Amino acid sequence: MDKEYLIEKWLTDQLTEKELTAFEALEDYPKLTAIIDNARQFKASEFSSVSNFDTFQKRLKTDQKPVRKLSWIKPLLRIASVLVVGIAIYGIFLFNNTIKVQTMSGEKIEIELPDASKVMINAQSEVKYNKRQWEQKREINLVGEAFFTVAKGSKFDVVTAAGTVTVVGTKFNVKQRDSLFEVKCYEGIVNVSSKTLSKELRAGDNFRLSKGNVHFGQNTNEYPPWLKNMSSFQRVPFKEVIAELEIQYGIKIALEQVSSEILFTGGFIHNNLDNALKSVTQPLNLQYRMDGSDKVILYPSEK
Amino acid sequence: MPKELHKDICEQEIFSGIYNKYSQDLHNFLYYKYGEELNPNDKAQDAFVKLWENCKKIKLNMAKAFLYKVANNMMLNEIKHRKVVLRHQKITPRDYTHETPEFLMEKEQYFKKYQQALSRLSGEQRVAFMLNKVEGKKHKEIAEILGITRKVVEYRVYTAFSILKNELEGFKI
Numbered sequence: 001m002d003k004e005y006l007i008e009k010w011l012t013d014q015l016t017e018k019e020l021t022a023f024e025a026l027e028d029y030p031k032l033t034a035i036i037d038n039a040r041q042f043k044a045s046e047f048s049s050v051s052n053f054d055t056f057q058k059r060l061k062t063d064q065k066p067v068r069k070l071s072w073i074k075p076l077l078r079i080a081s082v083l084v085v086g087i088a089i090y091g092i093f094l095f096n097n098t099i100k101v102q103t104m105s106g107e108k109i110e111i112e113l114p115d116a117s118k119v120m121i122n123a124q125s126e127v128k129y130n131k132r133q134w135e136q137k138r139e140i141n142l143v144g145e146a147f148f149t150v151a152k153g154s155k156f157d158v159v160t161a162a163g164t165v166t167v168v169g170t171k172f173n174v175k176q177r178d179s180l181f182e183v184k185c186y187e188g189i190v191n192v193s194s195k196t197l198s199k200e201l202r203a204g205d206n207f208r209l210s211k212g213n214v215h216f217g218q219n220t221n222e223y224p225p226w227l228k229n230m231s232s233f234q235r236v237p238f239k240e241v242i243a244e245l246e247i248q249y250g251i252k253i254a255l256e257q258v259s260s261e262i263l264f265t266g267g268f269i270h271n272n273l274d275n276a277l278k279s280v281t282q283p284l285n286l287q288y289r290m291d292g293s294d295k296v297i298l299y300p301s302e303k
Numbered sequence: 304m305p306k307e308l309h310k311d312i313c314e315q316e317i318f319s320g321i322y323n324k325y326s327q328d329l330h331n332f333l334y335y336k337y338g339e340e341l342n343p344n345d346k347a348q349d350a351f352v353k354l355w356e357n358c359k360k361i362k363l364n365m366a367k368a369f370l371y372k373v374a375n376n377m378m379l380n381e382i383k384h385r386k387v388v389l390r391h392q393k394i395t396p397r398d399y400t401h402e403t404p405e406f407l408m409e410k411e412q413y414f415k416k417y418q419q420a421l422s423r424l425s426g427e428q429r430v431a432f433m434l435n436k437v438e439g440k441k442h443k444e445i446a447e448i449l450g451i452t453r454k455v456v457e458y459r460v461y462t463a464f465s466i467l468k469n470e471l472e473g474f475k476i
Contacts, residue, residue, distance in 0.1 A: 007461070007464070031468075035468060036436050038414070041391040042390070042391050042418075042433070044334040044343075044433075044438075046390075047390050048330070049330060049344065050326045050327055050343075050347045050348065051348060053319045053323060053326075060352055
């Protein structure tokens, strides 16, 4: 017999004789009965109880003293409360509880949220959340890319323009840049929902939505490489590689006679521009030249 | 006693009867659902004060429902998502020789975890579970008190139990 079925019937005192025997034979039986027995240790009457009627009557008498003479107080209180509300609203704007963190090109920041969850923010990204409401509602807005380590608790939402990622205690990476929305789950379970779909990802799964095309795959690493100051790509359109390079180094890249849609597999490090440019151009047989200190032009090598 | 139904409850004797009949259970309901920090004793009595103020309008057979509704609303007005932590009795070593310090430590840890698990339940799950399993109230009675169906009570007790079971998974009792 199904264990959960037996538990259900046991909890409602409806076990038949046969079912009772089966229930008592369960391996978990001692644990299950222990839970109920030990609940008694929390019995209310050990810690708190209601006063008796006599005590209550005394309270009744003190509560019943009417203050009917002060009828001018009510209108005065009404005026006062309007003032208080006005000041409170002004105060809300003054003491705004929204926290906003923004990263520049080549910058990475790690922040800790009020519940000890951690967010590592990649370059040129922004997160926003309300610190006062955090205990009730864990909702954080993201533009760009960040890696989340979420503390166990109520559900945690990452809201981007392209979709929302909902989790409960896990590790995952969210990337939303231009028309790309990508979520990689590294631990736990993550639920991704966009305008067109909703999907559950488990540890090791990832999801890409790029210009209406959806692709599900498996992570190749145990952590997103950018946390270790590297970027790595698996058959992605070259323009994504270029975009990431621009973000990490704060440069502008122009392509001369090079297709931005060509698929690229490879990577680059974040702390040496020359090295990075070589890593990006060599696999595609390209060359680069600098145009000023922050512009780079890529062009095909002569054959 | 058909005569009593026509009387209003504003009479001392009748009112004290109502108080003695329902106050303890009402208090326990508030205690399990909202914990002791919000003073369930006070709130229970406040509910009776309200009942007294409205004694002319409320019939004897509606008193119980009125009390629970008022008390619950009073609590809701005051709290906003506070965490409820119920106390458990302290573990005292007994004379049995097999209760080594390690065993007592494990027991203490078990109850700490149990307490945490109880806090994780929603107020509704916790109160249904405790009223049923600790106070011995039948599902039907709990359903009446809470103004829900019996099936919902069964579901809440079952869910509460499942959560407790999962949270206490690692312990060998």
